[in-house]
Amino acid sequence: MPYPVYWAAARPAGRHSHMGDLDLLWMLIGFLLTLMVFSYLFGDNPAFRLASYLLVGVAAGYTAVVLIFEVIVPRIGTPLMSNNLQSQILTAVPIILGLLLLTKLSPRLSGLGNVSMAYLVGAGAGAAVGGAVMGTLFQQIEAAIAPFGMNGLGQLIQGILMVVGAAGTLLYFHFSARPRPDGTPGRSPLIETGARIGEIFIGLTLGALFAGVMASALTALLERLNFLIQTILYLFR
Numbered sequence: 001m002p003y004p005v006y007w008a009a010a011r012p013a014g015r016h017s018h019m020g021d022l023d024l025l026w027m028l029i030g031f032l033l034t035l036m037v038f039s040y041l042f043g044d045n046p047a048f049r050l051a052s053y054l055l056v057g058v059a060a061g062y063t064a065v066v067l068i069f070e071v072i073v074p075r076i077g078t079p080l081m082s083n084n085l086q087s088q089i090l091t092a093v094p095i096i097l098g099l100l101l102l103t104k105l106s107p108r109l110s111g112l113g114n115v116s117m118a119y120l121v122g123a124g125a126g127a128a129v130g131g132a133v134m135g136t137l138f139q140q141i142e143a144a145i146a147p148f149g150m151n152g153l154g155q156l157i158q159g160i161l162m163v164v165g166a167a168g169t170l171l172y173f174h175f176s177a178r179p180r181p182d183g184t185p186g187r188s189p190l191i192e193t194g195a196r197i198g199e200i201f202i203g204l205t206l207g208a209l210f211a212g213v214m215a216s217a218l219t220a221l222l223e224r225l226n227f228l229i230q231t232i233l234y235l236f237r
Contacts, residue, residue, distance in 0.1 A: 031231045034224050140166060168198030 036051040076095065079087040101116040103109040144166055147159030171194035174187065187195065 027231060027234075031228065034228060038224075164197060165201040168194045168196075169201055170198070171195045172198035172202060 033051055033054070036047040039045055040048040076091055079091040082088070097116040097119060101113050101120075103111075104113040104117070144159065144162045147155040147162065150156075171191050174191055174195065
């Protein structure tokens with residue numbers, strides 16, 4: 001619902017409702033903050049810096065509240081306060097690892113934090129490799145093979161393009177062969193041709209990603225401009 005219609009419905013005729021006044025206040029705050037951000041078009045200034053500080057402060061406060069009430073309290077405080085010995089022991093392990101990690105702040109005691117660092121690196125590497133293999137590599141192979149099992153020339157062409165694009169992209173990052181003394185590539189002509197094809201697909205992908213980012217940015221810009229226009233129309237109607 002457009003802003004003027006919304007606030008007109010939120011404020012009954014003949015009197016000001018509490019909810020309507022509150023909505024109007026937040027609308028004015030959003031209007032002011034939007035103008036403060038747009039003031040960066042004229043260069044860095046105190047208004048833009050204040051809006052940036054507010055964004056960082058609110059985001060940090062929100063993150064802290066979520067961590068406290070969604071992570072620390074239910075996953076650490078509640079198990080420790082329970083009568084289950086197994087839960088208390090399992091909860092004590094991450095607490096000890098976290099305390100050991102804090103010793104990295106001291107050069108003399110930093111060695112005690114190596115156990116926590118090793119656990120973090122190992123768990124992070126395992127999760128990253130598992131996610132890359134199961135969520136990306138296998139999915140990419142399945143997506144490249146799937147069109148060949150379908151009927152129709154369009155699906156066959158799509159499958160060929162996907163296989164050629166994936167193979168060419170992998171060949172583009174083949175750096176094992178050094179360039180020859182005359183400056184020509186040291187890779188075989190077949191690999192070099194595949195790398196050139198992969199370069200085309202990489203360019204198309206980056207172009208599509210850039211277009212998507214620009215479209216999202218323009219959508220957000222138009223939404224903010226529409227908000228400013230609707231607010232001005234409401235205030236001066």
